[in-house]
Amino acid sequence: MKKAFPYLIPFVILISLCSLQLLIPDTLEALRYRYFDLLQKLKPRVYKEVPVKVVDLDDATLEKFGQWPWPRTKMAELVRSLQDKGAAVIAFDILFAEPDRTSPRNLVPLWPVEYQDQLPDVSTLPDHDLEFAETIKRSAVITSWSLTDKPVPSMPAIKTGFSFAGDDPRASLPNFPGAIKSLNLLEDAAAGNGVINFFAEHDAIVRHVPMVFQLKGQLYPSLVAESLRLYRHAGAYTIKSTGAAGELSYGSHTGIVGLKIKDQFINTDEQGRLWLYDTGFTQDRMLAAWKVLENHPDAAAVKDSIIFIGTSAAGLKDLRTTPLNPVAAGVELHAQLTEQILLEDFLHRPDWAGGAEMLFMILTGVVLIFSMPYFGAAWSALIGAASFAGMFLVSWQAFTGYRWLVDPLLPSGACLAIYLSSSLIHFLRTDSEKKQIRNAFSRYLAPEVVEQLANRPDQLKLGGEMKPMTLVFADIQGFTSISENFTPHELTTFINRFLTPMTDIILKGKGTIDKYMGDSIMAFWNAPLPDPEHALHACNTALEMQKFLKDCGGKILNKTPGAERDYPPVTLGIGINTGECCVGNMGSDQRFDYSVLGDNVNLASRLQGLCRLYGLSIIIGESTYQSVSSLTCIEIDLVKVKGKAQASRIYALLGGHETKNFSHFQTLKEKHEALLRAYRAQEWKTAAKLVKECASIRMPGVSLEKLYGYYLSRIEEFQRTSPGTQWDGITVATSK
Numbered sequence: 001m002k003k004a005f006p007y008l009i010p011f012v013i014l015i016s017l018c019s020l021q022l023l024i025p026d027t028l029e030a031l032r033y034r035y036f037d038l039l040q041k042l043k044p045r046v047y048k049e050v051p052v053k054v055v056d057l058d059d060a061t062l063e064k065f066g067q068w069p070w071p072r073t074k075m076a077e078l079v080r081s082l083q084d085k086g087a088a089v090i091a092f093d094i095l096f097a098e099p100d101r102t103s104p105r106n107l108v109p110l111w112p113v114e115y116q117d118q119l120p121d122v123s124t125l126p127d128h129d130l131e132f133a134e135t136i137k138r139s140a141v142i143t144s145w146s147l148t149d150k151p152v153p154s155m156p157a158i159k160t161g162f163s164f165a166g167d168d169p170r171a172s173l174p175n176f177p178g179a180i181k182s183l184n185l186l187e188d189a190a191a192g193n194g195v196i197n198f199f200a201e202h203d204a205i206v207r208h209v210p211m212v213f214q215l216k217g218q219l220y221p222s223l224v225a226e227s228l229r230l231y232r233h234a235g236a237y238t239i240k241s242t243g244a245a246g247e248l249s250y251g252s253h254t255g256i257v258g259l260k261i262k263d264q265f266i267n268t269d270e271q272g273r274l275w276l277y278d279t280g281f282t283q284d285r286m287l288a289a290w291k292v293l294e295n296h297p298d299a300a301a302v303k304d305s306i307i308f309i310g311t312s313a314a315g316l317k318d319l320r321t322t323p324l325n326p327v328a329a330g331v332e333l334h335a336q337l338t339e340q341i342l343l344e345d346f347l348h349r350p351d352w353a354g355g356a357e358m359l360f361m362i363l364t365g366v367v368l369i370f371s372m373p374y375f376g377a378a379w380s381a382l383i384g385a386a387s388f389a390g391m392f393l394v395s396w397q398a399f400t401g402y403r404w405l406v407d408p409l410l411p412s413g414a415c416l417a418i419y420l421s422s423s424l425i426h427f428l429r430t431d432s433e434k435k436q437i438r439n440a441f442s443r444y445l446a447p448e449v450v451e452q453l454a455n456r457p458d459q460l461k462l463g464g465e466m467k468p469m470t471l472v473f474a475d476i477q478g479f480t481s482i483s484e485n486f487t488p489h490e491l492t493t494f495i496n497r498f499l500t501p502m503t504d505i506i507l508k509g510k511g512t513i514d515k516y517m518g519d520s521i522m523a524f525w526n527a528p529l530p531d532p533e534h535a536l537h538a539c540n541t542a543l544e545m546q547k548f549l550k551d552c553g554g555k556i557l558n559k560t561p562g563a564e565r566d567y568p569p570v571t572l573g574i575g576i577n578t579g580e581c582c583v584g585n586m587g588s589d590q591r592f593d594y595s596v597l598g599d600n601v602n603l604a605s606r607l608q609g610l611c612r613l614y615g616l617s618i619i620i621g622e623s624t625y626q627s628v629s630s631l632t633c634i635e636i637d638l639v640k641v642k643g644k645a646q647a648s649r650i651y652a653l654l655g656g657h658e659t660k661n662f663s664h665f666q667t668l669k670e671k672h673e674a675l676l677r678a679y680r681a682q683e684w685k686t687a688a689k690l691v692k693e694c695a696s697i698r699m700p701g702v703s704l705e706k707l708y709g710y711y712l713s714r715i716e717e718f719q720r721t722s723p724g725t726q727w728d729g730i731t732v733a734t735s736k
Contacts, residue, residue, distance in 0.1 A: 039405070079139075139191075147179050159192050195223060239272070391415075469525060470627075471538075600623075632654045
């Protein structure tokens with residue numbers, strides 16, 4: 001239970017946050033909508049000129065032509081003006097539910113009875129509604145109507161039908177009991193008849209606009225849909241729902257998928273709604289009605305366009321709140337939706353978005369929960385911050401690149417909550433352990449290793465243990481003669497400037513410094529922390545040490561304040577061996593050290609001593625060679641080092657993996673192996689010839705002259721002193 005405690009509380013938090021989708025869906029949806037509003041504010045839809053305009057009965061128009069409602073003769077005049085200017089479709093965002101009160105037949109009954117005999121016969125006078133209807137018949141005009149919650153017997157006129165593909169869409173739509181419709185006379189004369197309702201969210205902001213509605217089980221199109229149908233000269237609508245061919249619903253019935261108008265398919269949500277991608281108010285889509293009536297030159301923009309007639313006058317109370325405009329005229333929203341469809345510039349929240357958000361929240365939460373005990377607060381903070389930023393970046397890229405609405409709020413909130421809770425638990429649990437480990441190991445380990453042990457105390461085993469390790473001994477060649485020319489101060493400065501960068505390289509290569517012995521360094525890998533690739537890391541570190549001395553060692557060593565002369569070039573001999581060793585606390589009660597012992601340690605030291613004999617920079621043992629097959633190596637000899645009864649194969653480490661496939665090396669390796677075969681078979685003439693051929697091969701950055709000079713001298717010695725003597729091919733090293 002104690003071990004599970006650090007995971008239990010974050011898991012409870014994660015499960016609780018996942019449950020919020022079911023417990024407070026309205027609150028989460030409100031936050032999500034606010035975030036989507038922010039995306040639109042950061043990158044609103046850019047208004048582009050399309051054949052859609054709004055003829056606005058604005059305050060200036062009402063002031064010029066009188067208060068609303070106008071006589072239907074004035075409305076007929078407005079329609080005729082638009083027809084004469086070539087409007088393709090004229091859609092009214094205005095209800096004409098009652099007869100015109102200014103028509104003579106409606107005015108006469110209002111006169112006193114004693115004067116009515118003096119009035120003309122109203123049957124001979126023009127009827128304003130009839131005149132308006134006759135004007136409407138001349139072109140593609142759309143009347144409008146509104147759904148209500150109060151039952152009424154009359155039904156609006158249907159100008160075209162609907163066909164279905166997939167599930168019945170009526171199951172996904174709210175079913176209204178009543179409607180306020182325009183006069184039958186006007187509906188009959190109109191080419192189209194559409195619904196003008198908007199349904200705001202809980203915060204009174206309009207974000208969705210339905211394309212299809214249901215009244216008493218009958219489907220009706222929106223004003224926008226009717227405008228597009230007439231503009232495209234389309235027939236019936238086709239509603240596609242889940243269950244239709246090509247729709248992967250996986251057995252679920254989520255509702256409407258989209259609406260087809262002639263050749264264009266419009267993707268919608270499950271209730272047949274489109275997201276409003278708001279531009280905010282722009283004067284470019286607006287035409288004042290008084291300009292149209294007075295044939296103002298700007299009114300020429302109506303030609304071949306869809307014209308929506310409505311009002312922005314505050315007194316007529318047709319103002320809505322949108323993500324970018326707190327006082328948008330309702331007619332503007334119809335125009336904006338039509339623009340979006342013509343431009344095919346849609347916002348869309350994919351069906352998979354909710355599931356993807358939940359899955360990402362769970363995966364990120366689980367990763368954080370399990371990473372905290374292993375990586376600590378700092379690295380987990382980076383993981384959490386990267387996940388946090390990544391979610392918002394993905395959301396932004398999805399919005400700007402694909403117009404997808406993806407919500408990062410709940411997943412990012414979950415990351416933050418899990419990180420904070422896990423950090424607190426982890427801190428309380430490990431603080432005392434870290435203090436204990438730092439105090440114990442700061443005596444004999446590098447600070448970086450102490451920190452790793454403090455963060456991963458479970459990796460630490462006190463006392464001695466046998467385990468496979470890789471040992472490295474590095475020594476300055478010819479140091480005795482170098483030191484004879486130095487004063488004590490110069491020698492100390494020289495050693496410090498040499499050991500500091502070498503130590504940095506070893507520690508960065510995951511090694512542990514065992515000890516410094518004058519100009520020598522002993523280091524090992526795979527303890528105290530496990531390192532599955534300890535041999536490879538040790539060899540790469542040795543190569544990096546040699547590279548440093550070659551590239552910039554002289555610059556570092558010679559940057560000594562007050563130095564009267566430069567230090568000589570430094571060459572390093574490195575021996576590397578891999579094998580079982582005993583590692584742990586070594587010493588006495590008064591003084592101890594974390595060190596390593598064993599025969600393989602001694603062999604590594606002997607290999608370092610052989611570097612000068614063979615004229616090489618790095619010599620590795622056979623077990624090390626078998627673990628670093630990716631590096632550039634050649635076999636050197638079969639040697640019996642001092643203190644060992646058995647001979648060992650030794651190899652030269654010439655470079656990393658990047659040089660192994662060079663043609664120079666492949667040629668060298670082939671001839672070198674032939675040399676060793678001839679050398680061990682005592683075929684001295686062939687061996688001498690191959691020595692010269694190998695010596696002539698030049699590998700960039702590698703000097704083998706001393707090695708092949710040594711081979712040649714041995715061959716000449718054997719030819720001179722031991723002709724015909726059988727030889728086992730083993731070289732006996734007489735010095736350490």
